[in-house]
Amino acid sequence: MEELQEKIKQYQLKFDEAAKNVKSPNELQELRVQFLGRKRGYLTKLIDSLRDLSPEERPLIGKEINELKKYITSRLEEINQNLAAETRKTPRIDITLPGKTIPLGAPHPIVKFQEEIENIFYQMGFSVEDGPEIETDYYNFEALNFPPHHPARDDWDTIYIEGRDDLLLRTHTSPVQIRAMEKRKPPIRIIIPGRVFRKETPDPTHLPMFFQVEGLVVDVGITFAHLKGTLESFLRRLFSERIKIRFRPSFFPFTEPSAEVDISCTVCLGEDKECRVCRGSGWIEILGAGMVDPQVLKNVNIDPEKYSGFAFGMGIDRTAMFVYQISDMRSFYENDLRFLRQFLKQ
Amino acid sequence: MRISLDWLKDFIELDMSPDKLIQVLNSIGLVVDEVSEAEGDLILEIETYANRPDTLGHLGIARELSAALGQPLKEQQWPVTETSEKTEDIIDVQVFVEELCPRYCGLVVRGVKVGPSPEWMQRRLRAVGIKSINNVVDVTNYVLYATAQPIHAFDLAKLAGPKIIIRQAKKDESFRTLDGTELKLSPEMMVIADEQKPVALAGIVGGENSAVTEDTRDVFIECAYFEPISVRQTAKRLGLQTDASYRFERGTDISFPPQGAWMVASLLCQFGGKVTRGLLDIYPHPRKKRTLILRHHRVHELLGVEIPAEKIESTFRALQFGVDATQPGSWKILVPYHRVDIEREADLIEEVARFYGYDQIPATFPPLKQLEPPPSPAKKTIQRMRSILFHYGFNEVLNFSFMSEEDEACFASSRRAVRLRNPVSSRSALMRTTLLPGLINNVAYNLNRGAEGVHLFEWGKIYFWKNDDAREHLSLGLVSTGLMAAKHWSSPQEKSDFFRLKGAVEALFSLLRYEPINFLEEEHPWCEKGVSLIVSYKGEPIGFLGLLRQEIGRKYALKQDVWIAEFDMGYLLAKQPRAFRFQSVVKYPAVIRDVSFLVDSNLPYQQVQGFLEKREIPWLEKFELYDRFTGASIPRGKVSLSFRFVFRHPERTLEAEEVDGFMERIIRALKTEFGFQLREGGKIDK
Known part of the structure; x- marks a missing residue:
């Protein structure tokens, strides 16, 4: 039995040695016959000699022979494939030449950024609403607690429709808050992205049209603490978990109390007194927000004693400018392909 | 609004670094946009809001700081030198439009030496961006920037008589402003007039005809309250905006005109002036302070944090509000006249939040009680x-x-x-x-x-x-x-x-x-x-x-x-597209036939396509036009069209003979309908 085991080892070494020298399919065939040939193959002979062993020894050695057979078979196949690959005729090409591209179109960064914002709010249980861009004075101002002749209207430079004193281009997406609250009863948890218009002469930071996203939550027991929690989660998801967030008192006619929300400057991390982005303050103003003014709730027949809510608004262009460090807001609307196509990678 | 730190210190003690001061201002919503240094003074550019006209002067900013720092405002004295004359003997104010001008105060200062202002006053005006003109005009601007109360000074000698009349303008009445702009007025505008002519556009701008010049000796000081809407409408209609109109249209402090008049008088006395006795104060229907109820539980309900009663009371006291705590669980709050923005309980709660600190309010997430509708x-x-x-x-x-x-x-x-x-x-x-x-x-x-x-x-x-x-x-x-x-x-x-x-x-x-x-x-x-x-x-x-x-x-x-x-x-x-429906993949092989025709080149392809689509051809899965050409081998006026027809039966393999039959039908139909000719060499697999 030991003798046989020794033989098995020897055959494997012999095979490996011979396999090294196989250079052609013919030689490979010879090698195959030499070891696996049905009549005179080494392995066939080995199997024949099993007969001389005791019934206890037979399966042991049988197994070893089988393993060797598997080994040889797989090695022969490997050599066969290598030989085939070597002999296959392939035209000589310079494979270092550049590959072909499929000209994929690029998304507009504002649309893409808006989508990102929407996705974060979907995750937080919000839905998305929209509304008309040509609005009435009532929805754009009056229902939002801007009385006629109120100086607060000066902050929202308005473009009006010719021939119709009651119509204007919405200066914010807030009128959709009113429309949403007229349409349905609380609980309400919506965001409203969209185009807004201001009478502004275009310059690097002002445009007569830009995109805004507005949010509104109304329910029983909604508090300023909820406003803070919601906006902090949103901003952390949009920017980074590491940013610092600051709420400061502010004023909007349609919220009370009102707040302005700043995030820590992600460009200089508050360490550069000369920082171009935060002007050395370490903070970037990012959102306006507040508790929905009781008068606004009354205007849509929601009882402010029973319900409360919060609202917020953010410039999409302005925020995208900050995120991508784009210095001129006009570049979003010039639609230069060299600008737009960069966002294929984003 | 530009605020001079040096000037601010007239009203309140400030022992802190500029950084700390800016941080305190920011925390109560007075955002410092820019900081600059000028002539040893620190100038803060503070963002102000349309509803807070009280912060449009140094006094207002000082009041806010006083509440934020828990520090009292400094007492100020405005001493005057008086003449023996009574003001009412020189000036007789008649308000015809009380609804637009509910309060009007006046004083006369005689013997003013008009000339340049003292250097300290010029420096302060420079700090807030105002050009020095002469000491009388500078004093009116000085008081405006100090207190947010607009003042106007008339040259007494240029008034036609003792009467000062506050009235509506006449139709097409003309008026020339201080800077020489000619205006045409209309009756909804309010003017200050003497017996002959308008001498000022109320709350907006003075007239050239009554302006203080170097020759002026005696000055009539006007310190009034004009209704915001009236001033705003007039200013808008005329396309004018002045420091005065900006403040009046947002709402000034109706309790302030007497003090404002005395401040101006006191300063003019420093230039040799003497004040007449007795302030003219036309205020026929004094207004009461607004009273509001603040419920303690509402503070919690709106802010989401328990704020102790003592903190709430001390905030309002520090802000000069009256606090009556006799009812348990709520307060009666008396709103000072300068806070025109405080009209409802919610406005009071904002004050509580501001001085409690927005950063002290916790951040929690609103419970989701009901799912929103899915995206459309x-x-x-x-x-x-x-x-x-x-x-x-x-x-x-x-x-x-x-x-x-x-x-x-x-x-x-x-x-x-x-x-x-x-x-x-x-x-x-x-x-x-x-x-x-x-x-x-x-x-x-x-x-x-x-x-x-x-x-x-x-x-x-x-x-x-x-x-x-x-x-x-x-x-x-x-x-x-x-x-x-x-x-x-x-x-x-x-x-x-x-x-x-x-x-x-x-x-x-x-x-x-x-x-x-x-x-x-x-x-x-x-x-x-x-x-x-x-x-x-x-x-x-x-x-x-x-x-x-x-x-x-x-x-x-x-x-x-x-x-x-x-x-x-x-x-x-708005339309419903066809519903998406999955179809299982047929496992039987397709039979494919390629065939080419000579076709009249004027025939629109769409007609052929429509014709084939409408025909009921058994087991035709699809057909494609895969080639189209004209050239030397094609007769003039013709074009070669090559089609591929794909046949497949869902339940069995089609026989070639069956498909040949279908193809015959197609070819015959195309021949009859459009005169298609089967092309030479076009292969029909038989």
Whole structure:
């Protein structure tokens, strides 16, 4: 039995040695016959000699022979494939030449950024609403607690429709808050992205049209603490978990109390007194927000004693400018392909 | 609002670093936008709000700081030198329009030496950005910037008599302002007049005819309260905005005019003036302070944090509000006159929050009690539309919603454009009635910057009148010109053409399952003759595609072929597309027959396609036109069309003989209907 085991080892070494020298399919065939040939193959002979062993020894050695057979078979196949690959005729090409591209179109960064914002709010249980861009004075101002002749209207430079004193281009997406609250009863948890218009002469930071996203939550027991929690989660998801967030008192006619929300400057991390982005303050103003003014709730027949809510608004262009460090807001609307196509990678 | 630190210290002690001061101001909502140093003073540019006119002077900022720091305001003295004359013997004020001018105070200062102001006053005015004129005018500005109370000084000698009349202007009454602007007034405007003429436009600007000059000796000081709406309407109508009107239209402190008048008088006494006895104070119906109820539980309900009663009370006391705590659980709050913004309980709660500190309020998440409705199917369709177009190589653009008169002339349509009353520029005089002018401008812009191929789409609203309604419709515009892809070493360059665009359009509507779409050969005013198709869905036209007319292209400096298309997505999105249904894959093999015909070259392919689609051909899975050519081997007036027909039976393998039978029927039908000739060498597999 030991003798046989020794033989098995020897055959494997012999095979490996011979396999090294196989250079052609013919030689490979010879090698195959030499070891696996049905009549005179080494392995066939080995199997024949099993007969001389005791019934206890037979399966042991049988197994070893089988393993060797598997080994040889797989090695022969490997050599066969290598030989085939070597002999296959392939035209000589310079494979270092550049590959072909499929000209994929690029998304507009504002649309893409808006989508990102929407996705974060979907995750937080919000839905998305929209509304008309040509609005009435009532929805754009009056229902939002801007009385006629109120100086607060000066902050929202308005473009009006010719021939119709009651119509204007919405200066914010807030009128959709009113429309949403007229349409349905609380609980309400919506965001409203969209185009807004201001009478502004275009310059690097002002445009007569830009995109805004507005949010509104109304329910029983909604508090300023909820406003803070919601906006902090949103901003952390949009920017980074590491940013610092600051709420400061502010004023909007349609919220009370009102707040302005700043995030820590992600460009200089508050360490550069000369920082171009935060002007050395370490903070970037990012959102306006507040508790929905009781008068606004009354205007849509929601009882402010029973319900409360919060609202917020953010410039999409302005925020995208900050995120991508784009210095001129006009570049979003010039639609230069060299600008737009960069966002294929984003 | 520019605030001088040096000036602020007249009102309150401030022992802190500028950084700390800015932080305190920020925390109560007085945002410091900019800090600069001038003449050893620190100038803070503070953002103010339309509802807080009380912060439009140094006193107001000091009051806020006093509450934030828990530090009292400094007492101020305004001593005067008096003459023996009584004010009422010199001036007789008659208010005809009490509803517009509920309070009017006046004093006369005699013997003022008009000249330059002292250096300290000039420096302070410089700090807030005001030019020094003479000591009398400077004093009025000084008091305005100190207290937010506008003051006007008249040259007493120039008034026609003792009477000062506050009245409506007469129709077309003319008035010349201090700076020489000639104005025509109308009756809804309020003027200050003597017996002959208006001498000031109330609350806005003084008249040239009564202005203080170097020759002035005696001065009449006006310190009044004018109703905000009246001042605002007049200022707006006349296109005037002054430091005074800015404050009056936001609301001044009605309790302040006497103090304001004495401050001015006291300062003028420093220039040799003597004040008449007794302040004129026309205030026939003194107003009560506003009383509001603040419920403690509402503070918690709105802010989401328990704030102790003591903190709430001390905040209001520090802000000079009256606090009556006799009712348990709530307070009666008396609002000081300078806080015109505090009208409701919510306004009081904001004060509590501001001085408690927004950063002290916890951040929690509102409980989700009910799910919001899911995104609309239209939203998903638009997302799919975008990804299909990206795949076809179109880049997404966004243009302004405006267009110019020239655009309107080039792209006139049956849609009546919405015009803007006060557009930003003539280039944006109207709302766009089509997306194409924007897209074509984008093409020109990119070609001018070296782009060799421009393929763009925009989806957005177009606007037009439908009767008296301003309508907004979602539109989709496409433009394509030039090379399809960057040059590549391995293949010839492919340029955009009609079929590139048509292929994208076909794929778009097919993948969105808006099927069937029909194309009609019809002229379109924006397209070259014979190169436009009207696209319809279920018989309704939804848009067009074609080659931009050269005359229009030239207006946008375009010389090359530009392929254009526009579709009414709003209409489509309102329709339900065909439902998506999965079909199991048939495992039996197809039988394929390729066949070529000679066809009259004038025959529109669409007719052939329609004919074949309508015929009931057994087990025909699909057919494709895979080749089309003319040339030397083809007779004149003919074209060779090669079709591939694919047959498949869902439950068994088709026999070649069966399929031959079907093919015979197809060929016979095409021969009879259109005179197709089977081409020599065209293979029929028998």
